[in-house]
Amino acid sequence: MKNAHRRTRVRYAAASAFVFVLLLGVWLFVGGAGSEPRRAASMASADTTRHVAEPAGPTPSESAQMVCAPEAQKHLASVLGVSSTAVETPTWVDHLYSCRYDYADGAMTLSVKELSSKAQTSAYFDSLRTQFGKKRPVVGLGQGAFVTTNGSVVVRKDYKVLLVDTSGLPARFGPFSANRAKTAIDVGVTVLGCWTGA
Numbered sequence: 001m002k003n004a005h006r007r008t009r010v011r012y013a014a015a016s017a018f019v020f021v022l023l024l025g026v027w028l029f030v031g032g033a034g035s036e037p038r039r040a041a042s043m044a045s046a047d048t049t050r051h052v053a054e055p056a057g058p059t060p061s062e063s064a065q066m067v068c069a070p071e072a073q074k075h076l077a078s079v080l081g082v083s084s085t086a087v088e089t090p091t092w093v094d095h096l097y098s099c100r101y102d103y104a105d106g107a108m109t110l111s112v113k114e115l116s117s118k119a120q121t122s123a124y125f126d127s128l129r130t131q132f133g134k135k136r137p138v139v140g141l142g143q144g145a146f147v148t149t150n151g152s153v154v155v156r157k158d159y160k161v162l163l164v165d166t167s168g169l170p171a172r173f174g175p176f177s178a179n180r181a182k183t184a185i186d187v188g189v190t191v192l193g194c195w196t197g198a
Contacts, residue, residue: 055116056159073101080176095115097112108187117159134146143158145188152167
């Protein structure tokens with residue numbers, strides 16, 4: 001009996017630690033910490049991206065396809081607290097892989113632009129800043145990220161640029177009543193988590 005109670009206490013302690021770390025990570029991503037934690041988060045992000053970046057090919061990469069895959073749909077439903085009513089068939093045009101998540105009260109589009117060099121990636125990333133406007137940076141997400149003026153999020157990693165377009169969602173979305181920017185950041189964090197090592 002003592003062993004059973006001890007195991008239960010260990011499980012609760014582990015679960016509590018996980019929730020604490022998860023909430024701390026979200027707090028850092030949203031920008032609630034000072035300069036030292038932000039620098040640490042940024043360094044941690046850089047450590048996870050040390051691998052060979054692959055140039056764009058004739059077909060979408062495995063990591064690009066992840067954003068519309070059933071596994072991503074499941075993870076996003078869990079993170080956002082609401083399931084999509086449908087995920088439209090992905091498109092692949094000019095090295096842009098894209099799909100739309102439909103919800104009862106709106107829609108969100110995820111797209112990944114695949115490029116072939118750091119210079120191309122920077123140019124495309126900057127073009128989205130010009131096109132959508134930059135409201136504020138998102139520190140510690142990918143190798144650079146920002147919230148747009150319409151509440152969407154743009155993230156770069158290696159030779160890929162992810163756009164989480166939440167402009168089609170209501171101002172407050174899901175059971176947690178998250179604003180568009182918070183929703184987009186949560187989606188970006190989830191996608192980048194799937195991309196670790198990819």
